[in-house]
Amino acid sequence: GQQLNQSPQSMFIQEGEDVSMNCTSSSIFNTWLWYKQDPGEGPVLLIALYKAGELTSNGRLTAQFGITRKDSFLNISASIPSDVGIYFCAGLQAGGTSYGKLTFGQGTILTVHP
Amino acid sequence: ETGVTQSPTHLIKTRGQQVTLRCSSQSGHNTVSWYQQALGQGPQFIFQYYREEENGRGNFPPRFSGLQFPNYSSELNVNALELDDSALYLCASSLRGRRDRVTSGANVLTFGAGSRLTVL
Numbered sequence: 471g472q473q474l475n476q477s478p479q480s481m482f483i484q485e486g487e488d489v490s491m492n493c494t495s496s497s498i499f500n501t502w503l504w505y506k507q508d509p510g511e512g513p514v515l516l517i518a519l520y521k522a523g524e525l526t527s528n529g530r531l532t533a534q535f536g537i538t539r540k541d542s543f544l545n546i547s548a549s550i551p552s553d554v555g556i557y558f559c560a561g562l563q564a565g566g567t568s569y570g571k572l573t574f575g576q577g578t579i580l581t582v583h584p
Numbered sequence: 585e586t587g588v589t590q591s592p593t594h595l596i597k598t599r600g601q602q603v604t605l606r607c608s609s610q611s612g613h614n615t616v617s618w619y620q621q622a623l624g625q626g627p628q629f630i631f632q633y634y635r636e637e638e639n640g641r642g643n644f645p646p647r648f649s650g651l652q653f654p655n656y657s658s659e660l661n662v663n664a665l666e667l668d669d670s671a672l673y674l675c676a677s678s679l680r681g682r683r684d685r686v687t688s689g690a691n692v693l694t695f696g697a698g699s700r701l702t703v704l
Contacts, residue, residue: 476626503692512588512674512695513627558626571617571640572693574626 476559476575483549484583491557491578492543499561502535502542503572507556516557517544549582556580586611588696590675596702597665605660605699607675615639616658617693618650619674627674633658634680665703672698 474493483489493502501520505513517528519535519542526533532545542559559575589608597603609616615634619627629642633652647663656677662669676693 474626505695510697512676512697514695515692518692560626571629571632571642572619572627573629576624576626 474559474561474573474575476578478578479576480579480581482581482583485549485551487549489546489549489553489580490543491559492541493559493561493575494541495561495573496540497563498539499563499573500539501562502533503560503562504531504533504542504544505558505560507558507577509555513558546580549580551582551584554580554582588675588677588694590673590696590699592699593697594700594702596704598704599665599667601665601703602661602663603665603701605662605673605675605701607658607660607677607696609656609658609675609677610694613677613679613694614656615678615680616652616656617676617678618658618660619676619695620644621672621674621698623671630660662701667703670701670703672700674698 474495476493503518504516506516507513516531517526517533522535522539523537524535530547534543536542556577556579558577560572562572588610591606617632618630620630621627630644630648631641632639636652649661651659674695676695678693
């Protein structure tokens, strides 16, 4: 099935460093979401974006909805050990038959060394 | 506020068997979506249930079917299991109003912890 192109696939960083990951698509999306998934758990919503160009922050997290509506990025500042996990972008395409059908990226595995 | 709960958490089946997975939606939510997450991949949309009817389906064969009950809980049934059906099955709930457009915030899903299915 279709997935968003998410990069990088994995990151190994030192505690305190900033992190950036992004998602791109050949299709236009009207909503972009960023989720985090810990082992043995379901994805948990971090940030939701609803308008092209929108920049939204949630604590140390900042995400932007690309102007072209085909991309989004997530930044994490001053990383801490509990940021470890898998981060997924997800998008919702326009269209009356697509209600609730999120398309997910492949995920970015984040490892933070103390 | 009760979150999304799924059962069982883990199960093992053999090829050709049938399986039923269950989901209780978050309190106040009326819509349930099911996703399949293969190892190392992002979740893939299977289908969504709203007002006890299937309301949107991903690229999955008919042997994947579901139900939604009046209390908004849901079941996912998979017949004739294949090895590739081994995955984490995630249930997610949301609140949809009658006038919600496709792009409304009601598409923000709350996920359960999933049911890990292994097909041998």
